[in-house]
Amino acid sequence: MSSAPDPEDLTARARIRDAAMRHFGEHGFERTTIRGIAETAGVSSGLVRHHFGSKEELRKACDDYVLRTVRKLNDETWAAMREGDLGKAAAVRRPSGAYHRYIARSLVDGGASELFDEMVRMSEAWLTAFPREGAESDVPLRDRAAIGTAWGLAIPIMFEHLSRAFGVDLSTPEGDVRLASALLDLYSHPLMSPEEAAAARAGLKGLRHD
Template sequence: MTGPDPEDLTARARIRDAALWHFGEHGFDRATIRGIAETAGVSSGLVRHHFGSKEALRDACDAYLVRALERINDQVRADGADDGVNYVAVTGAVFGPHQKYIARALSEGRAAPLFDKLVELGQQWLAEVDEKRSDRPDLPLKDRAVVGAAMTLSIAVLHHHVSRGLGVDVLSPGGAEVLAPILLDLYSHPYLSPREAAEFRSRLGKDGNKD
């Protein structure tokens, strides 16, 4: 299992967690230093002492989520597939409390560091998988990682709809037990066979050359 962030026992961490909540509930523009300070149980002056500005506080929130993502990725790589840990559940436990922040920030065009880190890690995983493929991908690694990151984060953005459709909160421990096999099934059973995909690619190429 992933260990806690060493910062999590400090006043700085309480401020960060309060900011994650306020930014998620109210959005970055409407959230205030005073409200964040009240929730954290500190003075507005201490918030400014630690972070300087609301923008820097938002950056710290993003950096915290990036570190959490890196720790989970490192743990998956260290443990492999034989450890029996449901990493969908681990991810949900880490990021679930901040779902509103992630969803709102992404929809507002923010949280770029989190998105970019997911793209970076996605490229690493895809590069390793590509080496084992008999049908090598046609498109650039980064392009596929960018779209893959968007697909992965869509569950956080569409959390309520996904949970409603599956009949369980997908960020809860029970929801993770439902979601994990669905994701495995989708990844292991693509919609198109290699032959069908080749036919569609051929048609796209022909359509693009009509003019």
């Protein structure tokens, strides 16, 4: 079971942070205002500035919070995997859905670089700890981890389009299960056979020598 909420999440500071994440996610950094964040959080603009100083510092606080949350979820998933509880490991990822819009907007606006780099490091650790039997590769581990991370982070960016394609809001419990099922199906059914992949790699090697 997930640990208890951070005490900070019960404070006015947390309400401001959550409101900021909503505004940054919906409107982008440039169009978001301190006044709008304050109104959503139910506080004064002065209190926003008291806690965070500036809009830039507030965005940094949001980035730091998301990064801490991703690390926490990653640690909980590791624990579930060590216990052999794959169902629990799958369920742990659900809270991250609350930050999809914020993460997507940050990535589109050219931000979230620390989050991306941290997730690449996490992916490298997972690929090292849980190698697939018979899936040896001559592609650098970091390249594979970076591509896997980009693939995963494309989901928040395309969330609305994916929801339309699925015919269900992916932020709902039903949508989350549908999305997780589709991802598991892709992960467990390679798009190419080992023979097809070998032939394609041979073609790439030929291009390198042209």
